[in-house]
Amino acid sequence: xxxxxxxRHFVVLAREGTLSAAARALGVDHATVAxxxxxxxxxxxxKLVDRRARTTTLTDDGRRIAAVAAPMEExxxxxxxxxxxxxxxVDGEVTISAPPTxxxxxxxxxxxxxxxxxxxxxxxxxxxxxxxxxxxxxxDLALRLLRPVETALIVRKIGSxxxxxxxxxxxxxxxxxxxxxxxxxxATMADSPQEIWLRAIVGTREVVLxxxxxxxxxxxARAGLGLAALPHxxxxxxxxxxxxAVAHKPISRDVWLLVHRDLRLVPAVRAVMTFLGECxxxx
Amino acid sequence: xxxxxxxRHFVVLAREGTLSAAARALGVDHATVAxxxxxxxxxxxxKLVDRRARTTTLTDDGRRIAAVAAPMEExxxxxxxxxxxxxxxVDGEVTISAPPTxxxxxxxxxxxxxxxxxxxxxxxxxxxxxxxxxxxxxxDLALRLLRPVETALIVRKIGSxxxxxxxxxxxxxxxxxxxxxxxxxxATMADSPQEIWLRAIVGTREVVLxxxxxxxxxxxARAGLGLAALPHxxxxxxxxxxxxAVAHKPISRDVWLLVHRDLRLVPAVRAVMTFLGECxxxx
DNA sequence: CGCGAAATATGCGAAATTGCGCAGATCTGC
DNA sequence: GCAGATCTGCGCAATTTCGCATATTTCGCG
Numbered sequence: 181x182x183x184x185x186x187x188r189h190f191v192v193l194a195r196e197g198t199l200s201a202a203a204r205a206l207g208v209d210h211a212t213v214a215x216x217x218x219x220x221x222x223x224x225x226x227k228l229v230d231r232r233a234r235t236t237t238l239t240d241d242g243r244r245i246a247a248v249a250a251p252m253e254e255x256x257x258x259x260x261x262x263x264x265x266x267x268x269x270v271d272g273e274v275t276i277s278a279p280p281t282x283x284x285x286x287x288x289x290x291x292x293x294x295x296x297x298x299x300x301x302x303x304x305x306x307x308x309x310x311x312x313x314x315x316x317x318x319x320d321l322a323l324r325l326l327r328p329v330e331t332a333l334i335v336r337k338i339g340s341x342x343x344x345x346x347x348x349x350x351x352x353x354x355x356x357x358x359x360x361x362x363x364x365x366x367a368t369m370a371d372s373p374q375e376i377w378l379r380a381i382v383g384t385r386e387v388v389l390x391x392x393x394x395x396x397x398x399x400x401a402r403a404g405l406g407l408a409a410l411p412h413x414x415x416x417x418x419x420x421x422x423x424x425a426v427a428h429k430p431i432s433r434d435v436w437l438l439v440h441r442d443l444r445l446v447p448a449v450r451a452v453m454t455f456l457g458e459c460x461x462x463x
Numbered sequence: 464x465x466x467x468x469x470x471r472h473f474v475v476l477a478r479e480g481t482l483s484a485a486a487r488a489l490g491v492d493h494a495t496v497a498x499x500x501x502x503x504x505x506x507x508x509x510k511l512v513d514r515r516a517r518t519t520t521l522t523d524d525g526r527r528i529a530a531v532a533a534p535m536e537e538x539x540x541x542x543x544x545x546x547x548x549x550x551x552x553v554d555g556e557v558t559i560s561a562p563p564t565x566x567x568x569x570x571x572x573x574x575x576x577x578x579x580x581x582x583x584x585x586x587x588x589x590x591x592x593x594x595x596x597x598x599x600x601x602x603d604l605a606l607r608l609l610r611p612v613e614t615a616l617i618v619r620k621i622g623s624x625x626x627x628x629x630x631x632x633x634x635x636x637x638x639x640x641x642x643x644x645x646x647x648x649x650a651t652m653a654d655s656p657q658e659i660w661l662r663a664i665v666g667t668r669e670v671v672l673x674x675x676x677x678x679x680x681x682x683x684a685r686a687g688l689g690l691a692a693l694p695h696x697x698x699x700x701x702x703x704x705x706x707x708a709v710a711h712k713p714i715s716r717d718v719w720l721l722v723h724r725d726l727r728l729v730p731a732v733r734a735v736m737t738f739l740g741e742c743x744x745x746x
Numbered sequence: 747c748g749c750g751a752a753a754t755a756t757g758c759g760a761a762a763t764t765g766c767g768c769a770g771a772t773c774t775g776c
Numbered sequence: 777g778c779a780g781a782t783c784t785g786c787g788c789a790a791t792t793t794c795g796c797a798t799a800t801t802t803c804g805c806g
Binding site: 198199200210211214231232234235236 | 782783784785786
């Protein structure tokens with residue numbers, strides 16, 4: 181039986197693709213990953229990776245071994261969750277993953293309430309667009325705008341929010357609707373419901389700014405560049421912006437709260453879940 | 464995620480029950496096991512074992528964690544088998560587990576043939592009464608006298624051998640059958656077919672020696688103490704001993720060859736399996 | 747009640763592991 | 777074609793880890 185730490189490093193290398201990326205993911209030096217993998221190769225008597233400068237490719241044997249070792253990592257994460265689940269009391273650190281603006285505009289302002297209610301809970305709030313893997317315990321809780329399909333996750337709808345067009349009061353007053361300019365997402369978000377909704381409204385008019393960053397859209401709208409489709413929790417918080425009513429059917433997006441099955445009964449996690457539900461009602 | 468080596472030590476401790484036993488099983492010092500487990504407790508924030516002098520008991524949390532971590536060990540063994548299975552050519556070390564007398568009297572004398580045919584194969588021959596776990600890779604191949612029920616194992620009957628009563632020529636000539644003394648197994652082997660067979664023959668006559676060791680029975684028979692029920696592969700090899708025919712129906716026991724599913728196609732393992740089959744025909 | 751076997755705890759020196767810095771190699775963008 | 781960025785490989789020093797020896801505790805047994 182090979183050394184388990186060697187296997188841990190190798191599994192990450194197999195997933196990440198390069199020694200350096202694996203080293204970053206593991207929080208160690210790349211030389212350590214290289215040595216660990218070399219040790220695994222020695223103990224198995226197999227050549228697992230082709231070491232070429234710039235690229236490290238798994239051999240056939242390497243892929244086989246990585247596939248067999250992957251369940252080990254699953255089990256290791258399960259141990260981590262079990263340890264978290266066994267923690268007594270409501271103390272502990274809970275990591276939340278949420279869309280960036282959601283984290284900053286909705287959750288963060290209300291965190292003080294959670295803090296007052298449960299002083300023992302430490303919160304790690306990660307605003308990120310890519311979806312954190314709850315299976316790999318990159319987060320304990322996640323807020324998403326799409327109902328996920330992953331197994332072993334408990335999904336709960338905790339609310340929804342609507343969109344409106346926002347512009348400065350001056351812009352809305354001075355510009356006739358047929359001359360409106362718009363601010364929208366770039367191609368990476370072309371499939372999102374709010375972007376499709378916006379395109380329908382825009383019609384033949386002009387989109388003068390495309391950006392993947394919502395904060396940039398707000399800044400542009402504030403500067404009087406045009407109208408942006410913003411969630412109410414953001415647009416209503418901007419004193420310089422006003423909603424502009426349109427004839428189109430309004431849209432809203434649902435917010436889903438995700439938690440891993442193993443963690444759903446942990447007191448600290450439950451407390452944060454309750455808090456997040458209240459955040460949605462308040463927001 | 465906890466350190467995987469810590470988990471490996473803890474899983475073995477959970478199975479073995481004491482620090483010392485776990486240390487023996489792992490081939491390390493017991494101090495190392497204690498330190499590893501302490502490190503795991505620190506990283507999980509849980510108390511996993513109750514340390515009392517002389518006894519080490521798992522806590523409830525410890526049992527939970529051990530149960531979750533056990534699949535990790537399964538996967539680790541699977542990696543070991545996969546590595547063995549990926550070995551190219553017929554070179555490699557193959558471990559055989561067999562009943563002690565079988566190993567010494569049948570297999571060992573013929574090993575030279577295997578060696579001549581496949582010089583690259585190194586054999587580890589373990590004579591042991593307790594059944595080696597092929598799942599945990601204590602052996603690659605096992606010979607057993609009972610058809611096992613374990614899953615993931617391939618079972619093949621490769622032969623059988625008979626039993627007879629053996630005594631010295633002088634003893635058989637000078638002693639009338641009604642005065643025969645017998646040599647048999649002790650209580651631990653009372654349920655074995657050959658012992659039941661022997662008891663039926665003995666009838667009301669005397670069993671003057673009971674021992675769990677077959678070699679001891681042979682030595683006693685050679686010394687003229689009485690008659691022992693020996694497998695032919697042993698008794699026929701003793702120049703001082705002669706078979707004594709009895710009216711009872713002769714018995715024989717089947718020999719089963721076991722191999723783990725993952726290893727059945729490994730060239731070196733296949734070669735040894737073929738060799739073992741020939742051993743049975745020759746013996 | 748004393749003794750021995752076996753298990754756990756502790757302290758110390760040796761050995762292995764790790765991180766860092768630097769060199770060599772390859773790919774990308776201009 | 778060239779400069780910059782990124783990745784791998786290697787040697788050295790600091791840290792961590794491990795095994796051994798010793799002490800302590802507990803259980804079984806006469």
